[in-house]
Amino acid sequence: MPSLRADAAARRALILDAADHVFGNHGVTAPLDLVVERAQVGRATLYRNFPDRSALIEALLLRTVDRIARQVAELGTRDDALFVLLDGMARRIIDSPALADYWRAVHPDDPTVRGARERVRTLMEAPIQRAIAAGLCRPDLTSTDISLISGMLGAALRGKNREERSALAGRALQLLRAGLQGTGATEA
CATH class of the missing domain: 1.10.357.10 (Tetracycline Repressor, domain 2)
Incomplete structure (x- = not known):
């Protein structure tokens, strides 16, 4: 079973991958909800990792x-x-x-x-x-x-x-x- 730290790092990487994709396709002003949706994480997880855009x-x-x-x-x-x-x-x-x-x-x-x-x-x-x-x-x-x-x-x-x-x-x-x-x- 992966450690909590490894789990958190994996979620952070998923968010970054999702943001890269969303911003690459829709611009840096794209709604952050698109990042949340693509990363398949909750909004709180996004903001815990990245407090703002x-x-x-x-x-x-x-x-x-x-x-x-x-x-x-x-x-x-x-x-x-x-x-x-x-x-x-x-x-x-x-x-x-x-x-x-x-x-x-x-x-x-x-x-x-x-x-x-x-x-x-x-x-x-x-x-x-x-x-x-x-x-x-x-x-x-x-x-x-x-x-x-x-x-x-x-x-x-x-x-x-x-x-x-x-x-x-x-x-x-x-x-x-x-x-x-x-x-x-x-x-x-």
Whole structure:
């Protein structure tokens, strides 16, 4: 029989999964009752875990950063890890456009957003250095460029549906890869 803590963690994960789905399909202002219904939990359980919408959205952001951390660990010392991680960022924008747009709109000095961005930059440092050392990436790329790259990928949010977002993200990745490789690039 699972412990009470494991049970609570499982319910919290169900709520986050449900919120990710609901916000991805209906926007971050969707009724929280849709989250409760999808997670198949009571309203009290939702509010015990997340006192308000902001806390729920913040938890989704932190979970995304944790997923990036796990992906970095899983990729280990692969020279192409940077590009795999960028593909993952693009997929997140395609799958959860409302959340991606929300996080981009939050003031950069918001402590949670600032902390998440700093953690992602730190996580990206080793993959960037490996890509540079392997000759896969221009030598002047730094982890501070990740916010700029993320912004470029964010242009995919202009797509009206998943297919359009996917096409835009794919094209952005093609352009980014060429720019990151630096072949024939000139400095402005």
